[in-house]
Amino acid sequence: MRHKLCIVVAMALASGLLVAQPPRRAPLFPPQDLNALDRLERMSPDQRQRVLEKLPPERRQRIEARLRQYESLTPEERERLRRQFERFRQMPPERQQALRELFRRFRELPEDRRRAVRRGVWELQRLGEARRELRLSRPWFRNRYSPEELQMVRELLEMAPAPEGGETVTPPG
Numbered sequence: 001m002r003h004k005l006c007i008v009v010a011m012a013l014a015s016g017l018l019v020a021q022p023p024r025r026a027p028l029f030p031p032q033d034l035n036a037l038d039r040l041e042r043m044s045p046d047q048r049q050r051v052l053e054k055l056p057p058e059r060r061q062r063i064e065a066r067l068r069q070y071e072s073l074t075p076e077e078r079e080r081l082r083r084q085f086e087r088f089r090q091m092p093p094e095r096q097q098a099l100r101e102l103f104r105r106f107r108e109l110p111e112d113r114r115r116a117v118r119r120g121v122w123e124l125q126r127l128g129e130a131r132r133e134l135r136l137s138r139p140w141f142r143n144r145y146s147p148e149e150l151q152m153v154r155e156l157l158e159m160a161p162a163p164e165g166g167e168t169v170t171p172p173g
């Protein structure tokens with residue numbers, strides 16, 4: 001049980017890929033959280049309470065908030081997250097680590113800049129390769145971002161391209 005608790009806490013603090021939604025929607029979860037959230041969701045209320053009571057208050061609040069957010073997803077959204085998590089798990093460890101680092105840098109941006117970067121990635125993921133490169137070269141697009149943010153947009157597109165089927169991925173919140 002203690003092992004599961006450590007996994008839940010570690011996953012809650014880790015970062016990874018997210019399902020891209022139009023930027024006006026609330027952000028979802030890093031894929032590492034999905035297994036932990038699934039396990040917590042499947043527990044009886046008493047089991048869940050016992051696991052969560054063992055956590056420090058701050059961690060418990062973060063995990064409970066993520067659990068509430070996860071439970072509010074539709075079954076389709078949960079399935080999409082599970083598929084993306086599986087793709088992430090199949091990546092080589094170096095690529096997984098590079099994505100974690102990229103998302104760590106992303107989370108350090110102020111909220112308004114995270115929204116802007118997320119929106120830019122979402123817009124570009126929806127374009128074909130040629131149109132994406134054209135847009136990236138346009139001053140009106142480039143001027144929306146600092147050089148660091150523009151580099152982050154490029155890295156996000158390279159590291160987490162839009163998967164087949166039209167799903168897109170962006171970094172957390």
